[in-house]
Amino acid sequence: MTDHDHDHHDDHGSELSETQLRVRALETILTEKGYVDPAALDAIVETYETRIGPRNGAVVVAKAWTDPAFKQALLGDATKAVAALGHVSKVGDHLVAVENTPERHNMIVCTLCSCYPWEVLGLPPVWYKSAPYRSRAVKDPRGVLADFGVALPKETEVRVWDSTAETRFIVLPMRPAGTEGWSEERLADLVTRDSMIGTGLARKPGELAQ
Amino acid sequence: MSSPHDMGGMDGFGKVEAEPNEPPFHASWEGRVLAMVRAMGYAGAWHIDHSRFAQETLPAHVYHSVSYYQRWQLAMEKNLVARGYVTPDELAAGHALHQTKPLNHKLTLDVVRAGMARSSFFRQHQAPARFKPGDRVRTANINPQGHTRLPRYARDKQGVVELIHGCHAYPDSVAADKGDDPQWLYTVVFDGREIWGPDADPTLKISIDAFEPYLEPA
Known part of the structure:
Protein backbone atom coordinates (compact mmCIF):
# COMPACT_ATOMS: atom_id res chain seq x y z
CA MET A 1 0.00 0.00 0.00
CA THR A 2 2.89 2.31 0.69
CA ASP A 3 3.74 2.73 -2.97
CA HIS A 4 0.25 3.36 -4.26
CA ASP A 5 0.71 7.08 -4.62
CA HIS A 6 3.81 6.48 -6.60
CA ASP A 7 2.25 3.80 -8.76
CA HIS A 8 -0.64 6.01 -9.75
CA HIS A 9 1.76 7.71 -12.12
CA ASP A 10 2.94 4.53 -13.81
CA ASP A 11 0.62 4.67 -16.73
CA HIS A 12 1.47 8.24 -17.59
CA GLY A 13 4.95 7.37 -18.80
CA SER A 14 6.78 8.96 -15.91
CA GLU A 15 9.35 7.09 -13.87
CA LEU A 16 8.48 3.49 -13.20
CA SER A 17 8.46 2.04 -9.75
CA GLU A 18 10.83 -0.74 -8.88
CA THR A 19 7.88 -3.09 -8.53
CA GLN A 20 6.48 -2.16 -11.93
CA LEU A 21 9.86 -2.88 -13.53
CA ARG A 22 10.19 -6.16 -11.67
CA VAL A 23 6.73 -7.31 -12.75
CA ARG A 24 7.40 -6.34 -16.35
CA ALA A 25 10.64 -8.28 -16.30
CA LEU A 26 8.88 -11.32 -14.93
CA GLU A 27 6.18 -11.14 -17.60
CA THR A 28 8.91 -10.92 -20.24
CA ILE A 29 10.62 -14.01 -18.88
CA LEU A 30 7.41 -16.03 -18.59
CA THR A 31 6.35 -15.00 -22.09
CA GLU A 32 9.73 -15.80 -23.62
CA LYS A 33 9.69 -19.18 -21.95
CA GLY A 34 6.23 -19.86 -23.34
CA TYR A 35 4.47 -20.19 -19.99
CA VAL A 36 2.04 -17.29 -20.40
CA ASP A 37 0.26 -15.58 -23.26
CA PRO A 38 0.13 -11.77 -22.79
CA ALA A 39 -3.20 -11.57 -24.66
CA ALA A 40 -4.72 -14.01 -22.17
CA LEU A 41 -3.31 -11.94 -19.30
CA ASP A 42 -4.97 -8.85 -20.81
CA ALA A 43 -8.28 -10.72 -20.93
CA ILE A 44 -8.02 -11.76 -17.28
CA VAL A 45 -7.28 -8.21 -16.15
CA GLU A 46 -10.12 -6.85 -18.27
CA THR A 47 -12.55 -9.37 -16.83
CA TYR A 48 -11.82 -8.27 -13.28
CA GLU A 49 -11.87 -4.59 -14.22
CA THR A 50 -15.13 -4.64 -16.14
CA ARG A 51 -17.19 -7.80 -15.74
CA ILE A 52 -16.92 -9.35 -12.30
CA GLY A 53 -18.06 -7.14 -9.46
CA PRO A 54 -20.53 -6.83 -6.60
CA ARG A 55 -23.44 -6.23 -8.96
CA ASN A 56 -23.41 -9.99 -9.54
CA GLY A 57 -24.08 -10.56 -5.85
CA ALA A 58 -26.59 -7.71 -5.62
CA VAL A 59 -28.73 -9.38 -8.27
CA VAL A 60 -28.67 -12.61 -6.26
CA VAL A 61 -29.70 -10.80 -3.06
CA ALA A 62 -32.49 -8.87 -4.78
CA LYS A 63 -33.88 -12.10 -6.18
CA ALA A 64 -33.78 -13.72 -2.73
CA TRP A 65 -35.70 -10.75 -1.34
CA THR A 66 -38.52 -11.14 -3.85
CA ASP A 67 -38.65 -14.88 -4.53
CA PRO A 68 -39.13 -17.07 -1.41
CA ALA A 69 -38.40 -20.30 -3.30
CA PHE A 70 -35.12 -18.89 -4.60
CA LYS A 71 -34.21 -17.65 -1.13
CA GLN A 72 -34.78 -21.10 0.29
CA ALA A 73 -32.69 -22.66 -2.49
CA LEU A 74 -29.94 -20.07 -1.94
CA LEU A 75 -29.72 -20.75 1.79
CA GLY A 76 -29.84 -24.48 1.15
CA ASP A 77 -27.15 -24.63 -1.56
CA ALA A 78 -25.86 -21.28 -2.78
CA THR A 79 -23.59 -22.84 -5.40
CA LYS A 80 -26.50 -24.51 -7.15
CA ALA A 81 -28.94 -21.63 -6.71
CA VAL A 82 -26.54 -19.00 -8.08
CA ALA A 83 -25.38 -21.23 -10.94
CA ALA A 84 -29.02 -21.76 -11.92
CA LEU A 85 -29.45 -18.01 -12.41
CA GLY A 86 -26.99 -18.28 -15.26
CA HIS A 87 -26.35 -14.57 -15.57
CA VAL A 88 -23.35 -14.31 -13.29
CA SER A 89 -19.94 -15.77 -13.94
CA LYS A 90 -19.46 -19.44 -13.22
CA VAL A 91 -19.40 -20.03 -9.47
CA GLY A 92 -17.10 -22.47 -7.75
CA ASP A 93 -18.44 -25.46 -5.87
CA HIS A 94 -18.25 -24.03 -2.40
CA LEU A 95 -20.48 -20.97 -2.02
CA VAL A 96 -22.54 -20.59 1.17
CA ALA A 97 -25.10 -17.83 1.78
CA VAL A 98 -25.83 -16.73 5.36
CA GLU A 99 -28.89 -14.72 6.28
CA ASN A 100 -29.02 -11.63 8.44
CA THR A 101 -32.05 -11.40 10.69
CA PRO A 102 -33.08 -9.05 13.50
CA GLU A 103 -31.57 -11.65 15.88
CA ARG A 104 -28.31 -12.32 14.06
CA HIS A 105 -25.84 -10.25 12.03
CA ASN A 106 -23.26 -12.13 9.95
CA MET A 107 -19.83 -10.86 9.00
CA ILE A 108 -17.23 -12.54 6.75
CA VAL A 109 -13.46 -12.42 7.16
CA CYS A 110 -10.38 -14.36 6.11
CA THR A 111 -7.94 -13.93 8.99
CA LEU A 112 -5.24 -15.99 7.25
CA CYS A 113 -5.24 -14.13 3.93
CA SER A 114 -7.98 -12.91 1.61
CA CYS A 115 -10.53 -15.64 0.78
CA TYR A 116 -13.54 -13.91 -0.75
CA PRO A 117 -16.37 -14.91 -3.12
CA TRP A 118 -14.86 -13.38 -6.26
CA GLU A 119 -17.56 -14.69 -8.56
CA VAL A 120 -20.33 -12.78 -6.82
CA LEU A 121 -18.45 -9.82 -5.30
CA GLY A 122 -15.45 -9.24 -7.58
CA LEU A 123 -11.99 -8.71 -6.17
CA PRO A 124 -11.83 -7.92 -2.46
CA PRO A 125 -11.20 -4.31 -1.46
CA VAL A 126 -7.86 -3.42 0.12
CA TRP A 127 -9.38 -3.06 3.59
CA TYR A 128 -10.68 -6.64 3.49
CA LYS A 129 -7.12 -7.90 2.93
CA SER A 130 -5.59 -5.49 5.45
CA ALA A 131 -4.17 -6.27 8.88
CA PRO A 132 -6.66 -4.04 10.76
CA TYR A 133 -9.65 -5.95 9.39
CA ARG A 134 -8.16 -9.43 9.54
CA SER A 135 -6.94 -8.99 13.11
CA ARG A 136 -10.00 -7.32 14.63
CA ALA A 137 -12.99 -8.83 12.84
CA VAL A 138 -12.92 -12.00 14.94
CA LYS A 139 -12.28 -10.28 18.25
CA ASP A 140 -14.05 -6.94 18.10
CA PRO A 141 -16.54 -7.07 15.22
CA ARG A 142 -18.68 -4.32 16.74
CA GLY A 143 -15.62 -2.08 16.81
CA VAL A 144 -14.99 -2.87 13.15
CA LEU A 145 -18.62 -2.14 12.36
CA ALA A 146 -18.23 1.21 14.11
CA ASP A 147 -15.33 1.98 11.73
CA PHE A 148 -17.90 1.52 8.95
CA GLY A 149 -20.47 3.67 10.74
CA VAL A 150 -22.70 0.71 11.61
CA ALA A 151 -24.17 0.21 15.09
CA LEU A 152 -26.22 -2.90 15.83
CA PRO A 153 -28.65 -3.34 18.72
CA LYS A 154 -26.81 -4.51 21.85
CA GLU A 155 -28.60 -7.86 21.96
CA THR A 156 -28.09 -8.85 18.32
CA GLU A 157 -25.86 -11.90 17.96
CA VAL A 158 -22.79 -11.10 15.89
CA ARG A 159 -21.61 -14.13 13.97
CA VAL A 160 -18.20 -13.91 12.35
CA TRP A 161 -17.36 -16.49 9.68
CA ASP A 162 -13.62 -16.97 9.25
CA SER A 163 -13.06 -18.36 5.71
CA THR A 164 -10.29 -20.76 6.62
CA ALA A 165 -10.93 -23.29 3.83
CA GLU A 166 -12.27 -23.19 0.26
CA THR A 167 -15.81 -22.38 1.35
CA ARG A 168 -16.80 -18.86 0.32
CA PHE A 169 -19.49 -16.94 2.14
CA ILE A 170 -21.90 -14.24 1.05
CA VAL A 171 -24.18 -12.42 3.47
CA LEU A 172 -27.84 -12.07 2.60
CA PRO A 173 -28.57 -8.68 4.17
CA MET A 174 -31.99 -7.72 5.54
CA ARG A 175 -34.36 -6.11 3.07
CA PRO A 176 -34.89 -2.46 3.97
CA ALA A 177 -38.35 -1.31 5.01
CA GLY A 178 -40.35 0.74 2.56
CA THR A 179 -39.40 -1.31 -0.51
CA GLU A 180 -42.62 -3.28 -0.90
CA GLY A 181 -43.46 -3.88 -4.52
CA TRP A 182 -40.04 -2.85 -5.82
CA SER A 183 -38.60 -4.63 -8.85
CA GLU A 184 -35.55 -6.85 -8.48
CA GLU A 185 -33.51 -4.38 -10.48
CA ARG A 186 -34.42 -1.47 -8.26
CA LEU A 187 -33.81 -3.52 -5.13
CA ALA A 188 -30.37 -4.54 -6.40
CA ASP A 189 -29.37 -0.86 -6.28
CA LEU A 190 -29.81 -1.01 -2.51
CA VAL A 191 -27.42 -3.93 -2.11
CA THR A 192 -23.90 -2.68 -1.43
CA ARG A 193 -20.75 -4.76 -1.53
CA ASP A 194 -20.21 -4.17 2.18
CA SER A 195 -23.73 -5.37 3.00
CA MET A 196 -22.81 -8.72 1.42
CA ILE A 197 -19.59 -8.92 3.48
CA GLY A 198 -21.44 -7.91 6.62
CA THR A 199 -19.58 -4.68 7.30
CA GLY A 200 -22.56 -2.69 6.11
CA LEU A 201 -26.33 -2.81 5.81
CA ALA A 202 -28.38 -2.54 2.65
CA ARG A 203 -29.17 1.06 1.72
CA LYS A 204 -32.52 2.49 2.72
CA PRO A 205 -34.73 3.82 -0.08
CA GLY A 206 -33.91 7.40 0.96
CA GLU A 207 -30.17 6.76 0.58
CA LEU A 208 -30.41 5.78 -3.07
CA ALA A 209 -30.12 9.20 -4.64
CA GLN A 210 -26.88 10.00 -2.80
CA MET B 1 3.08 -21.96 10.69
CA SER B 2 2.29 -19.27 13.22
CA SER B 3 3.62 -16.59 10.88
CA PRO B 4 2.45 -12.98 10.62
CA HIS B 5 -0.29 -14.01 8.18
CA ASP B 6 -2.19 -15.61 11.09
CA MET B 7 -3.60 -12.31 12.34
CA GLY B 8 -6.89 -13.14 14.02
CA GLY B 9 -7.08 -11.40 17.41
CA MET B 10 -3.87 -9.39 17.16
CA ASP B 11 -3.98 -5.84 18.48
CA GLY B 12 -2.26 -2.70 17.31
CA PHE B 13 -3.12 -2.46 13.61
CA GLY B 14 -5.51 0.44 14.05
CA LYS B 15 -8.80 1.29 12.39
CA VAL B 16 -10.20 -0.29 9.26
CA GLU B 17 -10.07 2.36 6.58
CA ALA B 18 -12.22 1.87 3.53
CA GLU B 19 -11.40 3.70 0.30
CA PRO B 20 -14.46 5.19 -1.41
CA ASN B 21 -14.91 4.10 -5.03
CA GLU B 22 -11.90 1.84 -4.87
CA PRO B 23 -10.70 0.61 -8.29
CA PRO B 24 -10.09 -3.15 -8.85
CA PHE B 25 -6.37 -2.42 -9.22
CA HIS B 26 -4.37 0.55 -7.96
CA ALA B 27 -1.62 0.15 -10.56
CA ALA B 117 -13.40 -20.71 -13.37
CA ARG B 118 -12.72 -21.72 -9.82
CA SER B 119 -11.73 -25.35 -9.47
CA SER B 120 -13.58 -27.76 -7.24
CA PHE B 121 -11.91 -28.89 -4.06
CA PHE B 122 -14.30 -31.80 -3.49
CA ARG B 123 -12.55 -35.18 -3.30
CA GLN B 124 -13.72 -38.75 -2.86
CA HIS B 125 -13.86 -39.55 0.84
CA GLN B 126 -11.71 -42.33 2.28
CA ALA B 127 -13.86 -42.94 5.36
CA PRO B 128 -17.25 -41.82 6.70
CA ALA B 129 -17.44 -38.41 8.37
CA ARG B 130 -16.50 -38.65 12.01
CA PHE B 131 -18.70 -35.78 13.16
CA LYS B 132 -22.20 -34.51 12.50
CA PRO B 133 -23.90 -31.17 13.11
CA GLY B 134 -24.46 -30.61 16.82
CA ASP B 135 -21.42 -32.60 17.94
CA ARG B 136 -19.20 -30.94 20.51
CA VAL B 137 -15.55 -30.90 19.49
CA ARG B 138 -12.21 -29.62 20.71
CA THR B 139 -9.68 -28.26 18.24
CA ALA B 140 -6.14 -29.54 18.23
CA ASN B 141 -3.27 -27.82 19.96
CA ILE B 142 -0.82 -27.79 17.06
CA ASN B 143 1.99 -25.52 15.97
CA PRO B 144 3.26 -27.08 12.76
CA GLN B 145 6.15 -25.73 10.70
CA GLY B 146 4.13 -26.36 7.56
CA HIS B 147 0.94 -24.85 6.17
CA THR B 148 -2.22 -25.16 8.27
CA ARG B 149 -5.71 -23.66 8.20
CA LEU B 150 -6.25 -23.88 11.91
CA PRO B 151 -5.67 -20.30 13.08
CA ARG B 152 -3.81 -19.76 16.32
CA TYR B 153 -6.77 -18.17 18.08
CA ALA B 154 -8.89 -21.29 17.46
CA ARG B 155 -6.44 -23.93 18.71
CA ASP B 156 -7.33 -26.04 21.76
CA LYS B 157 -10.84 -24.54 21.94
CA GLN B 158 -14.20 -26.18 22.41
CA GLY B 159 -16.91 -25.63 19.82
CA VAL B 160 -19.87 -27.18 18.06
CA VAL B 161 -20.04 -28.64 14.56
CA GLU B 162 -22.60 -26.66 12.59
CA LEU B 163 -22.20 -27.64 8.92
CA ILE B 164 -20.54 -30.39 6.91
CA HIS B 165 -19.11 -29.17 3.61
CA GLY B 166 -18.16 -32.56 2.18
CA CYS B 167 -14.74 -34.04 1.72
CA HIS B 168 -12.03 -31.68 0.43
CA ALA B 169 -8.39 -31.70 -0.60
CA TYR B 170 -6.40 -31.08 2.58
CA PRO B 171 -4.29 -27.93 2.25
CA ASP B 172 -1.87 -28.98 4.99
CA SER B 173 -0.92 -31.97 2.84
CA VAL B 174 -1.14 -30.30 -0.57
CA ALA B 175 1.17 -27.46 0.43
CA ALA B 176 3.73 -30.02 1.62
CA ASP B 177 3.66 -31.80 -1.78
CA LYS B 178 2.14 -34.85 -0.11
CA GLY B 179 -0.97 -35.08 -2.27
CA ASP B 180 -4.64 -34.32 -1.67
CA ASP B 181 -5.11 -36.54 1.42
CA PRO B 182 -8.90 -35.81 1.32
CA GLN B 183 -10.51 -34.81 4.62
CA TRP B 184 -14.02 -33.94 5.77
CA LEU B 185 -14.57 -30.24 6.23
CA TYR B 186 -16.84 -28.74 8.90
CA THR B 187 -17.96 -25.33 10.03
CA VAL B 188 -17.26 -25.29 13.77
CA VAL B 189 -18.71 -22.46 15.84
CA PHE B 190 -17.28 -21.12 19.11
CA ASP B 191 -18.66 -18.82 21.74
CA GLY B 192 -16.68 -15.57 21.81
CA ARG B 193 -15.81 -16.13 25.49
CA GLU B 194 -14.33 -19.56 24.73
CA ILE B 195 -11.89 -17.85 22.40
CA TRP B 196 -11.21 -14.49 24.06
CA GLY B 197 -12.10 -15.08 27.69
CA PRO B 198 -14.75 -13.65 30.04
CA ASP B 199 -14.37 -10.07 28.80
CA ALA B 200 -15.41 -10.98 25.26
CA ASP B 201 -18.54 -9.52 23.69
CA PRO B 202 -21.27 -11.89 25.00
CA THR B 203 -23.14 -11.69 21.69
CA LEU B 204 -20.12 -12.86 19.66
CA LYS B 205 -19.95 -16.22 17.91
CA ILE B 206 -17.03 -17.12 15.67
CA SER B 207 -16.77 -19.97 13.24
CA ILE B 208 -13.92 -21.49 11.30
CA ASP B 209 -13.95 -24.13 8.60
CA ALA B 210 -12.05 -27.00 10.17
CA PHE B 211 -10.68 -30.11 8.51
CA GLU B 212 -11.36 -33.33 10.39
CA PRO B 213 -7.75 -33.88 11.58
CA TYR B 214 -8.04 -30.63 13.56
CA LEU B 215 -10.91 -32.00 15.67
CA GLU B 216 -11.43 -34.41 18.55
CA PRO B 217 -14.72 -35.19 20.33
CA ALA B 218 -15.27 -33.01 23.39
Missing part, protein backbone atom coordinates in the same frame (compact mmCIF):
# COMPACT_ATOMS: atom_id res chain seq x y z
CA SER B 28 -1.44 -1.79 -13.79
CA TRP B 29 1.23 -4.14 -12.44
CA GLU B 30 -1.19 -5.47 -9.83
CA GLY B 31 -3.46 -6.82 -12.55
CA ARG B 32 -0.48 -8.35 -14.38
CA VAL B 33 0.62 -10.14 -11.20
CA LEU B 34 -2.86 -11.52 -10.58
CA ALA B 35 -3.16 -12.66 -14.20
CA MET B 36 0.26 -14.33 -14.22
CA VAL B 37 -0.55 -16.20 -11.02
CA ARG B 38 -3.84 -17.39 -12.53
CA ALA B 39 -2.11 -18.44 -15.74
CA MET B 40 0.60 -20.40 -13.93
CA GLY B 41 -2.06 -22.06 -11.79
CA TYR B 42 -4.01 -23.08 -14.89
CA ALA B 43 -0.81 -24.41 -16.40
CA GLY B 44 -0.40 -26.68 -13.39
CA ALA B 45 2.90 -25.18 -12.28
CA TRP B 46 1.82 -25.36 -8.65
CA HIS B 47 -1.28 -25.53 -6.47
CA ILE B 48 -2.98 -22.52 -4.89
CA ASP B 49 -1.90 -23.79 -1.45
CA HIS B 50 1.72 -23.50 -2.59
CA SER B 51 1.05 -19.85 -3.38
CA ARG B 52 -0.38 -19.34 0.08
CA PHE B 53 2.48 -21.14 1.81
CA ALA B 54 5.05 -19.16 -0.17
CA GLN B 55 3.48 -15.96 1.16
CA GLU B 56 3.36 -17.28 4.70
CA THR B 57 7.06 -18.12 4.61
CA LEU B 58 8.15 -14.64 3.58
CA PRO B 59 10.23 -13.03 6.34
CA ALA B 60 7.88 -11.46 8.89
CA HIS B 61 9.11 -7.90 8.30
CA VAL B 62 8.61 -8.34 4.55
CA TYR B 63 5.10 -9.74 4.98
CA HIS B 64 4.10 -6.71 7.01
CA SER B 65 5.80 -4.05 4.92
CA VAL B 66 4.81 -4.89 1.34
CA SER B 67 1.43 -4.51 -0.33
CA TYR B 68 -0.96 -7.37 -1.06
CA TYR B 69 -0.02 -7.85 -4.71
CA GLN B 70 3.66 -7.43 -3.91
CA ARG B 71 3.23 -10.46 -1.66
CA TRP B 72 1.70 -12.32 -4.60
CA GLN B 73 4.64 -11.29 -6.78
CA LEU B 74 7.25 -12.37 -4.24
CA ALA B 75 5.46 -15.68 -3.64
CA MET B 76 5.22 -16.31 -7.39
CA GLU B 77 8.96 -15.69 -7.84
CA LYS B 78 9.68 -18.07 -4.97
CA ASN B 79 7.59 -20.84 -6.52
CA LEU B 80 8.95 -20.24 -10.02
CA VAL B 81 12.50 -20.65 -8.77
CA ALA B 82 11.83 -23.42 -6.25
CA ARG B 83 10.05 -25.52 -8.86
CA GLY B 84 12.58 -24.94 -11.62
CA TYR B 85 10.55 -22.81 -14.03
CA VAL B 86 12.78 -19.74 -13.76
CA THR B 87 16.31 -19.32 -12.45
CA PRO B 88 17.64 -16.49 -10.30
CA ASP B 89 19.94 -15.34 -13.11
CA GLU B 90 16.92 -15.02 -15.40
CA LEU B 91 15.14 -12.88 -12.79
CA ALA B 92 18.25 -10.71 -12.56
CA ALA B 93 18.59 -10.42 -16.34
CA GLY B 94 14.89 -9.86 -17.03
CA HIS B 95 15.01 -12.34 -19.89
CA ALA B 96 14.82 -16.07 -20.51
CA LEU B 97 18.31 -17.57 -20.52
CA HIS B 98 17.64 -21.27 -20.11
CA GLN B 99 15.44 -24.04 -21.39
CA THR B 100 11.74 -24.12 -20.63
CA LYS B 101 10.40 -26.67 -18.18
CA PRO B 102 7.42 -28.31 -19.89
CA LEU B 103 3.92 -27.62 -18.57
CA ASN B 104 0.79 -29.59 -19.36
CA HIS B 105 -1.41 -26.62 -20.19
CA LYS B 106 -1.17 -23.05 -21.29
CA LEU B 107 -3.74 -20.36 -20.61
CA THR B 108 -4.31 -18.93 -24.07
CA LEU B 109 -6.96 -16.46 -25.14
CA ASP B 110 -9.37 -19.14 -26.34
CA VAL B 111 -9.48 -20.87 -22.94
CA VAL B 112 -9.45 -17.80 -20.68
CA ARG B 113 -13.07 -18.20 -19.59
CA ALA B 114 -12.57 -21.82 -18.63
CA GLY B 115 -9.23 -20.98 -17.08
CA MET B 116 -10.77 -18.39 -14.80
